[in-house]
Amino acid sequence: MNAFADQVLLLARRSVVRTVRQPANVFAPLLFPLLLLAVNSGGLKAETRLPGFPTSSFVAFALAIPFIQGALFATMNAGTDLARDIQTGFLNRLSLTPMRGIAVLAGQLGGVAAMGLVQALVYLSVGLAVGVRPASGALGVLVLLAFALLVTLGFGALGAFAALKTGSGEAVQGLFPVFFVFLFISSMNIPRDLISATWFRDLATANPVSYLIECVRSLIITGWDGQALALGFGIAAAITVVSLALASWALKVRMAR
Amino acid sequence: MIGYTIQAEGLVRVFKKGPRAVDGIDLAVATGEIYGFLGPNGAGKSTTVHMLTTLLPPTAGTARVAGYDVLHQGPQVRAAIGAALQEAALDPLLTGREHLRLQASLHALPRAERKPRADELLRRVGLAEAADRKVRGYSGGMKRRLDLALALVHRPRVLFLDEPTTGLDVQSRTALWEEVGRLAREDNVTVFLTTQYLEEADALADRVGIIDHGRIVAEGTPTELKQQVGRPTVEAVPTDPDERERAAAILARFGEPCASSDGVAVRLRSGEADLANIVRTLDAEELKVEHLQLHQPSLDDVFLAKTGRSLEGAADEDEQERASRGLAMEPA
Numbered sequence: 001m002n003a004f005a006d007q008v009l010l011l012a013r014r015s016v017v018r019t020v021r022q023p024a025n026v027f028a029p030l031l032f033p034l035l036l037l038a039v040n041s042g043g044l045k046a047e048t049r050l051p052g053f054p055t056s057s058f059v060a061f062a063l064a065i066p067f068i069q070g071a072l073f074a075t076m077n078a079g080t081d082l083a084r085d086i087q088t089g090f091l092n093r094l095s096l097t098p099m100r101g102i103a104v105l106a107g108q109l110g111g112v113a114a115m116g117l118v119q120a121l122v123y124l125s126v127g128l129a130v131g132v133r134p135a136s137g138a139l140g141v142l143v144l145l146a147f148a149l150l151v152t153l154g155f156g157a158l159g160a161f162a163a164l165k166t167g168s169g170e171a172v173q174g175l176f177p178v179f180f181v182f183l184f185i186s187s188m189n190i191p192r193d194l195i196s197a198t199w200f201r202d203l204a205t206a207n208p209v210s211y212l213i214e215c216v217r218s219l220i221i222t223g224w225d226g227q228a229l230a231l232g233f234g235i236a237a238a239i240t241v242v243s244l245a246l247a248s249w250a251l252k253v254r255m256a257r
Numbered sequence: 258m259i260g261y262t263i264q265a266e267g268l269v270r271v272f273k274k275g276p277r278a279v280d281g282i283d284l285a286v287a288t289g290e291i292y293g294f295l296g297p298n299g300a301g302k303s304t305t306v307h308m309l310t311t312l313l314p315p316t317a318g319t320a321r322v323a324g325y326d327v328l329h330q331g332p333q334v335r336a337a338i339g340a341a342l343q344e345a346a347l348d349p350l351l352t353g354r355e356h357l358r359l360q361a362s363l364h365a366l367p368r369a370e371r372k373p374r375a376d377e378l379l380r381r382v383g384l385a386e387a388a389d390r391k392v393r394g395y396s397g398g399m400k401r402r403l404d405l406a407l408a409l410v411h412r413p414r415v416l417f418l419d420e421p422t423t424g425l426d427v428q429s430r431t432a433l434w435e436e437v438g439r440l441a442r443e444d445n446v447t448v449f450l451t452t453q454y455l456e457e458a459d460a461l462a463d464r465v466g467i468i469d470h471g472r473i474v475a476e477g478t479p480t481e482l483k484q485q486v487g488r489p490t491v492e493a494v495p496t497d498p499d500e501r502e503r504a505a506a507i508l509a510r511f512g513e514p515c516a517s518s519d520g521v522a523v524r525l526r527s528g529e530a531d532l533a534n535i536v537r538t539l540d541a542e543e544l545k546v547e548h549l550q551l552h553q554p555s556l557d558d559v560f561l562a563k564t565g566r567s568l569e570g571a572a573d574e575d576e577q578e579r580a581s582r583g584l585a586m587e588p589a
Contacts, residue, residue, distance in 0.1 A: 003365050010362050014351065021350045021391070089346030092312055093407070097363040098336045 007099050011107020012114065018081060019115050029073035029119055033066030034126055040065070040189065050194055055221040063127045064216035065188050067144075068209060070119040071151040072179045078112040079159030079172030086167040091254070101255045105247055109156050116152030120145050127220070135223040144219045147232060151212055154240035155179070157247045164250035186210040208235045262288045262415055262447040263309060267318035270304050270471075278304040280471035281318065286464075288414075289445040291437065293462025295452055295556065301471040302451035303343055306419045309449065310340045323414050336364075339408030340417040345400040349393035353384050353403050356392065357410060364411035378406040382436070398429030405433065409440075416440065418450045422457060434461055455556040467560055474563040483554040487562075488512070489529050493539070494520030494548035507542055511535055520548065529553075 019025045041059045048058050055061050085091045094104055124141065127134075134140045162172045185200070186209040195201040204210050215232020218225035263286035270279040279301040286292040294302050307313035309322055311331040320327045323337035347356060357375035366374060379388045382402040392400065401421060408416060418437065422430040438461060440446040452458055458465045459479050467475040467482070475482055491511070495504045505514065505521040511531045512523035525531045532551050539546060560566070 006365075007363055010359055014348070014355075014359060017355070018348065018350045085348070088348070089342060089344045090348055092342060093346040093360075094363065095312060096310060096335055096338070096340050097360070098332050098365065099363045 004100055004103060007103040008106045008110055011103060012110030015078075015081065015108050015111020016114050019077060019111065025077050026115075029070050029077070029115075030122055032073075033069040033123065036069070037062055037066055037126075044189060047190060052191070052194060054191060054217075057132065057221075059127065059130055060132045060221050061217065062189070063123065063132055063220055064213045065183075066123040067120060067148050067216050068151065068183060068188075068212055070123065071116060071148070071155045072176065072183065073119075074112045074116050074152045075155040075159035075179060076173060076176050077115070077159070078108055078156040079163040079175070080169040082108055082160050082163035083167060083169035083172050086163065086254070087169065095255050101251055102248065104255075105157075105160060105244075105251050108160060109153055112156040113149055113153050116156070117145065117149055120148035120152075132220065134220045136219045140219045140224070143229075144216060147215060147219075147236065150233070150236045150240060154236055154243055157240060157243035161243055161247040161250050164247060164254045167254075182207055182209045186213055188213055208239070211235045260288045261285045262290075262324075263292070263320075263322050263449055265305075265309070265318065265320040268305065268308060268315050268320055269317035270301075270308060270313065271316045277471050279308065279315075282468070282471070282473050284320075284466065284473075286447060286449060288447055289441055290463045291441045291448040291450060291461055293450050293452060293458035293465040294468060295455070295458045295465050295560075296468035297453055300468045302453075302468055303419050304471075305468070306340070306342070306417050306449070306451055310338060310417050311335055336411070337413060338415045338417060339411065339413035341401070341404040341408045341419065341421055342417075343419045343423070345397075345404040347392045347395075347400055347403060350391060352389050352391055353379060353395070353399075353406075354388040356403060356407055360407045360410045366411060374410060378409060382406045383432070398425050401425055401429065401433065405436065412444075413446065415447045415449065418448065420451055420453065422452070422454065430457075437461060459556055465556065467556070467563060469560070469564045469566075475559055479556060482556060482559045485559065485562075487554055487558070488525050489554065490515055490522050490524050490552045491532060491535055492517050492520055492522040492548070492550050492552060493535075493546045496545040496547045500544055503542075504539075504544055504546070507538055507544060508535065510538070520546075522552075 040062050045058045185203045186207045187204050211231040214228050218228035265284040268282045271277050308315045311334050322334045325333040361371040379385045466473045508523040512525045515522050515524050
């Protein structure tokens with residue numbers, strides 16, 4: 001293994017170890033989305049009787065939400081951990097080694113992606129346990145996991161950018177409610193074509209988070225929907241590319257040495 | 258010919274909305290030397306260390322560490338140096354051993370060497386028993402010792418220690434001094450040590466540079482610096498307070514009177530050799546004293562002579578000045 005890969009792997013391992021040693025960072029991203037899924041599935045079940053609703057199982061419809069919420073938690077974890085490294089001077093310690101700066105970002109995001117994958121597997125397992133059967137089959141599950149990984153990486157890089165730019169854990173945590181607003185003004189709880197309030201439907205249509213949710217949803221309840229997949233993967237890839245570019249730039253400025 | 262491991266010429270660092278934190282300093286630190294960089298808080302010590310360790314680019318001037326230019330050969334500089342900065346930069350969630358193994362890996366130590374090296378350093382800094390405990394449970398002294406061990410993982414030729422004993426108890430401080438001394442003596446490591454403690458510079462450093470407001474105001478061995486500011490003083494406290502005038506008259510034969518809180522004091526004309534003559538004269542004149550003491554000039558006297566301020570008071574003055582000007586210390 002070359003030195004760079006070795007460094008990335010070690011830093012990713014450190015990121016995972018740190019997360020595991022903070023139980024709140026493990027359980028909150030697992031429990032909170034599943035709790036919300038349970039509440040919504042109970043309270044909004046009647047929605048499935050609406051004409052044109054795409055499935056008779058609200059759990060199958062709503063199972064897409066935890067995947068995106070989990071990625072939002074990844075944003076916060078990646079960002080706050082990195083901000084803590086800046087505040088404690090640990091980033092300076094890393095900067096004083098011959099390590100390439102980008103290994104810090106790659107390692108941190110590698111750890112976040114690994115945790116994101118574990119979260120996705122848990123959400124999926126819970127879905128399967130309550131009777132959801134992804135319409136796209138086993139291959140669809142693999143695509144779903146790959147998509148969850150991409151979204152986690154994209155949001156994680158945004159969190160890392162915020163941390164590197166501000167150096168403050170509080171600033172990163174301040175992003176969380178903003179992202180949640182995006183989640184709530186999306187097609188999270190109802191298909192966009194069934195939203196009766198025009199202004200809300202327009203907002204949901206303009207909101208990129210809607211397409212991320214609809215991509216996951218298509219794999220679970222529709223099967224292979226090329227448009228939903230293209231939009232979902234396209235937007236997730238765009239978010240990832242832009243946020244990685246921003247995070248790399250902020251890292252370069254932060255580690256100007 | 259002396260080999261210099263750290264060299265700097267006209268090093269300057271200006272911060273946005275702030276003063277010239279480092280204002281044109283020149284340095285030449287010989288290989289294997291312990292160089293003490295002494296000054297109050299805010300004098301520019303840490304900024305200098307940050308520039309020499311490649312963490313902060315200089316605004317102007319040049320510096321070479323271990324033969325490499327800090328601005329253009331950063332990776333080579335970082336491979337040659339170890340640094341323990343002002344705050345022990347540790348991850349509270351990792352254990353001491355995990356820190357060392359991570360550091361060893363990032364310095365690309367061969368795999369087979371990482372574990373034995375970590376074990377060796379943990380033993381050396383007295384953390385073998387606490388090695389598998391998370392750092393958040395360490396005391397301040399333990400964190401400092403781990404910090405030093407981390408700086409030594411890759412056997413650096415140059416060691417930067419930024420106020421390494423601030424906040425440590427006497428025992429931890431002494432242990433750290435011993436280890437730093439051993440590194441310079443036995444391993445020929447060049448040590449650049451910043452401190453605001455006079456006794457630390459005095460006890461450890463082969464040479465001392467005194468920095469104030471970003472400029473080096475004096476430099477030399479502790480003995481040379483003290484000699485520069487003057488001669489020792491002798492203070493005598495007569496047993497009978499009514500004998501103070503007679504005591505002052507006797508002491509005046511050996512030097513110029515100077516301030517004394519309890520008795521009388523003179524700055525010796527011929528240095529400490531006069532002490533024996535003073536004792537003999539006091540005895541011959543049958544003047545009893547309850548206290549007779551020789552005071553060597555301290556580095557604080559040197560700081561006072563060069564800056565017009567006492568080192569201890571200078572830190573507070575600088576803090577007040579910065580607060581009153583509302584200065585932010587952001588990179589320019």
